[in-house]
Every structure is written in structure tokens, then in C-alpha cells.
Amino acid sequence: MGLLAQQLFNGLAVGSVYALFAIGFALILARMGILNVAHGTFATWGALSSFWLVVQGGLNFWVAAVLGVVFAGLLGVLAEVFAFGPLRKRNAGSFAPIIASIGIWIVLLNVAEAFIGPTTKSFPIDVVPSTPMEIGGIVMLPAHILIVATLIFVVTAVHLLLSRSRFGAAVRAVSVDSRSAAIVGVNPRWTLLVVAFMAAGIAGIAGLLSGLADNNVSFGLGEALLLKGFAAVVVGGYGDIRGAAAVGVTIGVLEVLSSQYISSDFRDAITFGILLLVLVTRPQGLFRERQLVRA
Amino acid sequence: MSTTAWITTLQFAGVNALFALSVYASLWTGVLSLAPIFFGAVGAFTFGYLSAALGLPPFLGLVLGVVIGAGLGVLTAGIVIRLSSHYLAMATIAMVLIGRVLIINLPDYTGGAAGTLVPGELGTWLWLIGCLAIAGFVLSRLAGSRFGFAADAVREDPAVAQTLGISTRHIQLVGFILSGAFAGAAGVMQASFLQYIGPDTFYTHLGFVTLAAVVLGGAFHWAGPIVGALVFTILPELLRDVMGDYDRVVTGVLLVAIIIYMPRGLVDLRRFRLFRHRSRGEAPPGASASRDSANQEVVS
Numbered sequence: 001m002g003l004l005a006q007q008l009f010n011g012l013a014v015g016s017v018y019a020l021f022a023i024g025f026a027l028i029l030a031r032m033g034i035l036n037v038a039h040g041t042f043a044t045w046g047a048l049s050s051f052w053l054v055v056q057g058g059l060n061f062w063v064a065a066v067l068g069v070v071f072a073g074l075l076g077v078l079a080e081v082f083a084f085g086p087l088r089k090r091n092a093g094s095f096a097p098i099i100a101s102i103g104i105w106i107v108l109l110n111v112a113e114a115f116i117g118p119t120t121k122s123f124p125i126d127v128v129p130s131t132p133m134e135i136g137g138i139v140m141l142p143a144h145i146l147i148v149a150t151l152i153f154v155v156t157a158v159h160l161l162l163s164r165s166r167f168g169a170a171v172r173a174v175s176v177d178s179r180s181a182a183i184v185g186v187n188p189r190w191t192l193l194v195v196a197f198m199a200a201g202i203a204g205i206a207g208l209l210s211g212l213a214d215n216n217v218s219f220g221l222g223e224a225l226l227l228k229g230f231a232a233v234v235v236g237g238y239g240d241i242r243g244a245a246a247v248g249v250t251i252g253v254l255e256v257l258s259s260q261y262i263s264s265d266f267r268d269a270i271t272f273g274i275l276l277l278v279l280v281t282r283p284q285g286l287f288r289e290r291q292l293v294r295a
Numbered sequence: 296m297s298t299t300a301w302i303t304t305l306q307f308a309g310v311n312a313l314f315a316l317s318v319y320a321s322l323w324t325g326v327l328s329l330a331p332i333f334f335g336a337v338g339a340f341t342f343g344y345l346s347a348a349l350g351l352p353p354f355l356g357l358v359l360g361v362v363i364g365a366g367l368g369v370l371t372a373g374i375v376i377r378l379s380s381h382y383l384a385m386a387t388i389a390m391v392l393i394g395r396v397l398i399i400n401l402p403d404y405t406g407g408a409a410g411t412l413v414p415g416e417l418g419t420w421l422w423l424i425g426c427l428a429i430a431g432f433v434l435s436r437l438a439g440s441r442f443g444f445a446a447d448a449v450r451e452d453p454a455v456a457q458t459l460g461i462s463t464r465h466i467q468l469v470g471f472i473l474s475g476a477f478a479g480a481a482g483v484m485q486a487s488f489l490q491y492i493g494p495d496t497f498y499t500h501l502g503f504v505t506l507a508a509v510v511l512g513g514a515f516h517w518a519g520p521i522v523g524a525l526v527f528t529i530l531p532e533l534l535r536d537v538m539g540d541y542d543r544v545v546t547g548v549l550l551v552a553i554i555i556y557m558p559r560g561l562v563d564l565r566r567f568r569l570f571r572h573r574s575r576g577e578a579p580p581g582a583s584a585s586r587d588s589a590n591q592e593v594v595s
Contacts, residue, residue: 035381037503086555094381095327096554099510102503103550106543114540227392227499234385265408269396276389280374283382 006138007260008253013144015252016151017210019245021229023158024202026238031175031195034084034097039203040226041108046072046204047211047221048116054127061127069204076200077193079104084196085189088178112219120218128212143212150209154202155245162241171195228252231275237284247286300532308528309423310485314505315512315520316430317477322514324470325450325463327380329502330371330387333394334364334475335482336497340398340405342483343413343492353416357426357483364479365472372471376464391502398494410493417487426480427521433473434517442469507550513560522562 021043028036050068053059059067083100129142162168170191173181178188203222210225211217228251236247255267278286317331338360345351345359375386398405405411437443445466448456453463486492504527512523530549531542538545553560 035384083551083555090555090558092554092558096558098327098384099507099554100551102507103547103554105503106507106547106550108547110541110543110547223499230385230388231392234389265400268392269400272389272392272396276386276393279378279382279386279389283378283386 002137003260005136007256009138009140009144011253011256012249013141013147013213013252014256015249016147017206017213018225018228018232018252019248020147020151020154020209021203021206021225022232022236022244022248023154023241024199024206025226025229026233026236026241026244027158027195027199027202029233030238031171032080032084032097032192033094033175034101036079037098037101037226038079038104038108039101039199039229040222040224041105041112042072042075042200042203042222043207043210043225044112044219044222045075045108046201046207047217048112048219050208051116051121051123051211051217054123055121061123065208068208069201072204072207073197073201075108076196076203079200080193080196085192109219109223116217116219118219120216122215122217123212128215130215141213143209143215147209147213150205151245151249154205155242158198158202158241167191167194228271231271234275235278235286237286243286304529304532306418306420306423306488308525309427310481310488311505311508311528312521312524313423313426313430313477313481313484314501315508315524316427316434316517317474317481318505318509319514319517319520320434320473320477321467321470322509323450324446324467325380325453326376326467326470327384327506328387328471328474329384329391329499329506330368330471331474331478331481331505332497332499332502333371333387333390334367334478335485336394336398337367338364338479338482339413339486339492339497340411342486343406343411344404346414347411353414353487357417357422357480360479360483361476362479364475364477364482366475367479368471368473368475369468371475372468376467376471388499388502391497391499395494395498406493408494410491410496412491413486413489415487415490417484418490422487423484426484430477430480431517431521437473438517442466446470507546510560511550511553513562515559516562516564519560519562523560526561 021039024042025036025039028034028039046068048068049071050061050064053064053067054061057064079101083104084097087096087100129146132139132141133145134140160168162171170181170186173184173186174188174191178192181191182188203225206225206229207222211221229248232248232251233244235251236243236245238244251271254270258267258270314331314335317334318328321328321330341363342351342356342360346353346356351359371387371390375383378386399408401407402409437446445456445461446469448459448461449463449466456463456466482497485496489496505524508523508527509520510523511527512521512525513519527546531546534545535542557563559565
């Protein structure tokens with residue numbers, strides 16, 4: 001029982017990182033209509049830049065974390081300004097942004113590898129909180145508690161922002177029809193820039209926390225997140241970020257439990273098997289959103 | 296670059312071109328699919344297993360790769376063709392992800408995580424150029440056929456194609472079969488050149504790079520993917536002397552620039568024929584491939 005509870009908590013922590021990543025990925029997919037292959041590299045850069053600021057810049061970990069997340073967000077803004085924005089202006093259809101995101105992915109992945117080198121790095125032990133705590137018989141790392149708390153905060157904040165605020169209404173209006181939104185006084189350009197910043201920034205948080213969870217920072221960090229986040233978004237449906245987040249957490253729990261009780265080789269099989277099954281049988285995701293389709 | 300390095304680079308460019316033609320074959324019918332990577336993996340690992348277990352002659356291995364690829368194309372089409380464009384693309388990405396899981400979990404047949412060695416008899420110029428020539432010939436003959444015109448119509452606008460009496464499913468099924476056959480051959484050729492295949496040989500990286508090569512070269516003529524794959528493989532090698540570790544940055548930037556400013560790619564016959572002025576006032580041509588999905592918008 002103690003082992004099960006411990007593994008459930010570990011799974012919750014692993015899954016919360018997937019869920020965080022999935023939120024940003026779903027935001028870009030639902031609100032900007034882009035299947036963003038480069039989203040994993042935003043996460044990588046969130047982790048890399050904080051790591052660099054701590055190790056080379058000697059900054060306090062929390063300051064470096066905030067700066068790293070802002071940096072990841074700015075990368076998202078740059079992608080929007082130089083690639084997705086011009087494509088939207090040219091009315092380039094829905095495949096073109098995928099290709100552009102592959103270009104961005106190539107650039108950011110390559111620079112990341114050249115920047116940090118091919119080996120895996122770790123945060124110095126003394127700068128990050130790392131003393132384990134025991135609560136109710138479950139050993140919890142501070143990083144894991146931080147991850148779960150961040151997920152709860154981000155899901156609540158983003159959901160309230162999108163569903164209750166004027167800005168959220170503007171985002172929804174722009175994602176339905178940016179021209180009509182402009183007519184009623186929404187600035188589509190600014191709205192999408194803010195969405196891009198938020199989505200990439202959340203990816204940066206996910207990347208940073210993923211690096212913190214097992215204290216491994218490498219240039220390929222975001223790629224693993226991309227695949228799991230992708231699965232979470234497709235299975236959960238991308239209209240409502242709560243669905244994607246719930247499935248992200250579930251994937252993490254399933255992974256940890258299946259490597260504990262079945263075999264560690266098997267854990268990806270479950271995730272991606274569910275992914276294909278849901279795509280074929282229920283492509284709008286488990287928590288589907290009402291869709292309006294223009295002929 | 297030394298001569299041997301040049302030869303190796305050109306060989307990989309050739310194999311990538313074959314994969315690119317495979318992606319092109321389904322893109323021609325309006326389907327964005329990464330399934331060729333999965334087909335290639337199955338072809339390559341079957342080839343590896345059978346040549347080790349049964350001592351299969353290499354040529355039969357290649358034929359088998361083509362047949363298996365085409366068969367998988369039919370199966371895949373049967374499962375995913377009814378999905379709309381974004382979901383279809385995602386389903387094929389999911390296939391690539393599952394392919395790696397299968398390879399790792401079937402160590403008796405694939406060598407598992409350690410991968411497996413394969414014979415390299417097919418890894419010669421003759422076989423490579425032969426395969427490319429056959430693929431190019433098939434596509435160029437099809438381009439002027441009834442199928443070619445129907446495929447163009449389905450890609451431009453499936454709804455209009457249907458009103459013209461074209462079965463979009465049927466056309467896309469043929470696209471998947473062609474795609475599977477080319478990818479099966481490409482997988483076997485890739486395995487022969489590398490002489491080693493592992494779970495990461497056919498994965499998302501190859502998929503994204505292949506897709507990028509198709510768009511870079513031009514997805515509206517069969518020569519486009521070949522040119523794209525050549526440029527995309529050779530350019531980073533040439534730049535390595537100048538840029539060092541940052542050799543691939545240029546390809547990434549180039550890709551973004553091409554998709555924005557030349558959406559039809561490097562090989563664009565319409566531009567060559569100066570037909571461009573005719574399309575004044577219309578949406579850029581690259582847009583039309585998926586007009587249906589562009590119109591699907593989400594309301595919460």
C-alpha cells in the first residue's frame with residue numbers, strides 16, 4: 001500500500017510536467033490552429049537558459065527560473081512574429097505553419113545542442129531545494145511538490161483567464177474569426193502575441209520543472225515532453241485545457257505504475273496505444289468541444 | 296569535404312529523396328502523412344530479420360520491402376483515411392511513435408533497443424539510382440494520367456473533386472499504396488547503407504526532416520522532393536566548415552523563408568512557365584491543399 005501510494009505520487013509529479021506542457025501545446029493548437037512541432041524546444045530553452053543563468057551567471061535559482069520562463073515566452077513571440085504571423089497574413093492554409101514550425105524546431109534544437117553540448121548536465125545541488133520531505137508515509141522531493149503546485153496554479157489561472165476575462169473572450173473571438181474580432185474592437189495581432197507568449201512561457205515552465213524533477217538538463221529534454229504532451233492533447237481534446245491537463249496527469253501515473261508493475265519497456269506502448277485508439281475512434285478527444293464547421 | 300564524405304552524403308541524400316517521394320505521393324492526394332517512416336521501419340526490420348534468419352537474397356528483400364510497404368499502405372488507409380486533415384496527420388505521427396515502441400518490445404525479431412545488423416549488398420549506387428529512377432518514372436507517368444488529374448483535384452478541393460465524380464477516398468487509397476511501396480524500398484535502402492538499424496533510425500527526426508525536404512523542394516511536382524532532399528542533406532555538410540556546430544541553423548531558417556515566400560517550393564513549374572501573373576488576387580497556391588480544414592474552427 002505504501003509503495004502504491006508512493007508510486008501514485010511519483011506518477012502525479014511526472015504527469016504534472018506532461019500536463020503543464022500539454023496546456024501550452026493545446027493553447028497554440030486550439031487558439032492559433034498550429035500543430036507546433038517546435039513547442040518542445042521552447043521547453044528545452046526554458047530549462048537551458050535558467051541553467052545557464054544559475055551556473056554561469058551565478059544568479060539565485062528563483063530569479064533565473066523567472067528569467068528562463070520569460071526567455072522561452074519570448075522565443076514563442078519571435079516564432080509568431082517571424083513565421084506564423086506572416087503565414088497567417090498570406091492566408092497560407094493549415095499545413096504551412098506545421099512546416100514552418102519544423103524549421104523553427106531545427107534551428108532551436110541545433111543551437112541548443114551547440115550551446116550546452118551533447119552531454120547531460122545537472123543543477124549544482126546547493127542552489128536548488130533538494131531535501132526530501134515525508135508526508136503521510138510518502139517521500140516527496142521539493143521539486144515534485146513544486147511541480148504539482150505549479151500545475152494547479154497554471155491550470156486554474158489559464159482556465160479562468162480564458163473563460164472569465166475580457167481577454168479570454170478576445171482570444172476566443174480571434175480564434176474563431178480574426179476579421180470579425182477586429183470589427184468588434186479586438187486587436188488580433190496583440191491577442192495572438194500574448195497567447196504565443198503564454199503558451200511558450202508555460203512550455204518553459206514545464207521544461208524547467210522537468211529538468212528539476214530528475215536534475216537532468218540536456219538539449220533533448222523538450223523532445224520527450226513533446227511526444228507525451230502531444231499524446232495528452234490529442235487524447236484529452238485541445239478545446240479545453242483542463243481535459244489536456246487531466247490526461248497529461250493520467251499518462252504520468254499510468255507510466256509510473258506500468259513500469260513498477262509490468263515492465264519499463266511497456267510504458268510508452270500504453271501511452272501511444274491509447275493515443276492511436278482515441279485518434280481513430282474519437283478524433284476530437286475524450287472531452288470534446290462543440291465545433292462549428294463552415295462549409 | 297573529402298571524396299568519401301561526399302559519396303556518403305550523396306548516398307544519404309538519395310535515400311532521403313526516396314523517403315521524400317513517398318511523403319509526396321500522399322501529399323499529392325491532399326494527405327499530410329508521416330506514415331512513410333513507419334512503413335520504412337517495417338520494411339527495413341523485416342529485411343534485416345529475413346536476411347539473417349533465412350538468408351534471403353537482397354533483391355528479394357527489396358521486393359518484399361515494396362510489397363510490405365504497399366500492403367501496410369492499404370491497411371493504414373483503411374484505418375485513418377476518414378479522419379479530417381489535422382487528425383489524419385496526428386494519427387500518422389502516432390504510428391511513428393508506436394513503431395519505435397514495437398521495435399523495442401519485439402527484441403527477438405528486431406534486436407530491441409540495441410538494434411540489429413543488416414547485410415549491405417543493396418547499398419550501392421546502382422540500386423539507389425535504379426529505385427529513384429523507377430519511382431520518378433512511375434510518378435511522372437501518373438502525373439499526366441487520369442489519376443494525376445484526379446489527385447490534383449482532390450488536393451486542391453475535395454468537395455469540388457467529389458462533385459466532378461472523383462472518389463476522394465479511392466484516390467487517397469492509391470496515394471497511400473504508392474507511398475507505402477516507395478517507403479518500403481527506402482527503408483530497405485536506408486538499412487543497406489547504414490548496415491545497422493535501431494529504434495531511433497526511423498523516428499520523428501527522420502519524419503520531420505523528410506517532410507521539410509518535400510516542402511523545400513516543392514510539393515507540386517515529383518522532381519521537387521528529390522531536389523529538396525538533395526539540398527537539405529548536402530547544404531548542412533557544405534556549411535559545416537563555415538558554421539561549425541551551427542550547420543543546421545541555415546536549413547531551418549531557409550525552410551521558414553521558403554514556406555513564407557515560395558510556398559510552392561524550389562521546383563515550381565508554374566513559376567518557370569511565368570504563369571504567375573494569372574493567379575493575381577488569389578490566395579497563395581500552397582494554401583489550397585487543405586482548404587477544408589482551414590475552415591474548421593473551434594468554438595468553446
